[in-house]
Amino acid sequence: MTSNAALIARRNRTIGPYSPLFYTEPLQFVSASGVWLTEASGVRYLDGYNNVPHVGHTNERVVRAMHEQAATLNIHTRYLNERIVDYSEQLLATFAPKLDRVLYGNSGSEANELAIRIARQLTGATGIIVSDYSYHGTTITLAQLTTGLKTREPLGAHVRTLRIPDLDSDPRPESEVLAATLAELDAAIASLQEAGFGLSASLFDPLFSTEGMPRIPSGLVAGIVQRVRAAGGLVIADEVQSGFGRTGSHMWGHAATGMDPDLVTLGKPMGNGHPMSAVVTSEAVLDEFGSHNEFFNTFAANPVSAAVGEAVLQEMAAEQLQARAASLGAAARTRLEACAARYDFVRAAKGTGMFLGLDFAVDGAPAPELAKQVVEAMKARHVLISRIGRNESVLKVRPPLAFGAAELPLLLDALDDALSEI
Template sequence: MNKVDVAQRGKMVNAFDPANVTGLNEKARTLIQRRSALLGPAYRLFYNDPVEVKRGKGVILYDSEGNEYLDAYNNVVSVGHCHPRVVEATSEQLRTLCTHTRYVQEGILNYAEDLLGTFGGKIQHVMFTCTGSEANDLALRIAKHQTGKDGIIITEEAYHGNSDLVAGLSPSLGPHSPLGTWVRRIPAPDSYRVPIETIGQWMADQVSAQIHDLERRGQGLAAFIADSLFSSDGIFAHPTNLFGPVIDVVHKAGGLFIADEVQSGFGRTGEKLWGYQRHDIAPDIVTMGKPMGNGFPVAAVALAPEVVQGFGRDVRYFNTFGGNTVAIAAAQAVLDVIRDEKLMENANRIGKLIRDGFTELAKRHEQIGDVRGAGLYVGVELVRNRNTKEPDSAAASAIINGLRARRILISATGAAANTLKIRPPLVFSEGHVDRLLSEAKAVLNSL
């Protein structure tokens, strides 16, 4: 096996190379070597110089020596690390009761009612899981049962989870993580390269072609599933009318439209609570996870009654930890904080400041080809040449690791890993933006 083959196996964007451990200080070497020995070879770390974290508060992480890092990457803790209201809610519930959903409990009903009220359209039921992977797995099981078909269509570099089923439709896991034979991929709606005025119909045509192929092979279409920010494809937030033509094509073929809101939900876009709502569509199924419990493992599938009726008749559903009393307490606290602290509005305002700041930097740095995103999910694409738009993954890596050296944490995304991925907690402030942009300017000047 040559070096290229080795490098491609199990690849991860912005991953630490264990072969470079000799360049680290003694403490870091010891911890990383111990980690490898205990956790095995499949785990990955970020950055050329991995970050040790000891505690966190708001948008700041601290290592064991008290050094602080500005966290402009973690969307899991959407309302900030160790938010006191979430800590209090989960602690109080843990002191009271932690049990599963086979007992009658009012808390889960109150939260379900509250959550369902945010969707509109035809969504009326919610089923709880622990992770986004489980949520997408369950959603696809239901879609296959409802349609009697197997085919799933995804975008080219999608990530939908790590169970056996959803890893089989997560090409971003790398070329050696096999996709299901029932999976078809379409290109992402690359608004930097595809004419924006025709991108919706262009995407619908791509979906139609893959539906035709699935039908020719006797599999048919069970579902089209997409994250409306196309987070793993490179972050494409506009235009906001591209899903209309796609959902029409999907429904005409008898398939279901699944909105994967694990990345783009809970106010992340700043415009709507759910990313798909920016596109003015009504999905059949909505999945969510990650930020739902601010780090506590809770996720869910919300769906239209007719979608789950047959599944509920034929297959019982139970999840020992999904929707347990502590998980629901965490989820309720997060939803309350997002509304009470007006974090969706904050995401809209602060995200614009970040995008405007990088757009200004682009005037002086030719490597920045495109700045895009919505709310507090920002993509900054690095290119070798603005005319050819050739991706520059080396520049992206240099900026990410340059910022890490200045204790600013971001990462990368896209098939070429050339787009900076900036998605801080929703409590990011103007002062944090100033620090991010100031350090980004310094790193860009040093390239």
């Protein structure tokens, strides 16, 4: 096995030194199974972070489906193939009846690009509203609306941002927070209209994951949807992080939060690591877009991706992963709330289902260094987690949904132990 130092040197000379690595001392993994990753040294790590291997690393059902289809046929959609139709029927059955059509891509970026492209065409407007700390992908259009990480592109003139409030740290009464946020949205929409951009869409993660899983005022999501639609815009729900049963209570984040979208974008967990994504929408929207564009994506919707996507849905059903996320998530949330009660520097337990965190603050100020310390301390205990939020002060516990009852205490005990060390 190549030493980390030697590998990093070769990595720097090929993909470059800017390709981000987790941890002060990066980890080199060589194999994985279920919710466990094995380092080059042989040490095993419990995966409390990765949502892409949704039904578990190297899941047997998914790998077998991929292998069988790849050994049989892999072709684009300009020839008929039943596999993608089978999968599409199964995928669409998980949505409300009005979301009855699907377009495929190869990444979350492609899905969000396509959703925005469709929204612009249908509305004739270009203005868009996103949260002021969010990330939706790597393309130029998406870089122009990225607010949650460093991009060289300035925010587009056609982009307005909305600050998603967090009642866990906002001292104002809930009703006041709600009114202020909706007033900010009204002003953003008016500003786009005055500038001549109009409103094409809002683009939000229904769980506001990158924002740090804020506890938002009741009625905020409904208020956003109502205002966006009244202004002629479409509602895009970015389910790249919040979808596929992650919330426990619902298959889709937008259903859990009542977002009622016109377009839903899917990515990361969809293929358990196989590059695939989708935009789910209605027949009317697809008709309008499809009839005005020759749209074709070479790789997307190939039968191998369809077989993989189908195996993910089957594995979720067979292992009841959404129900498991609900029950384990609730148990974990209870323990996290106990941590919040026990430690002064934990402001609040965050999240829902199997997307959880702890918000660190000292004297009312966000404490990103504490969060970083805990992430490294968890690594020392061979558990992978990360941190998020506008201040990077929120622990990000977002394991494969295949996370089990046996592993949960391992993660939470390690967290207790790490916190006691602070």
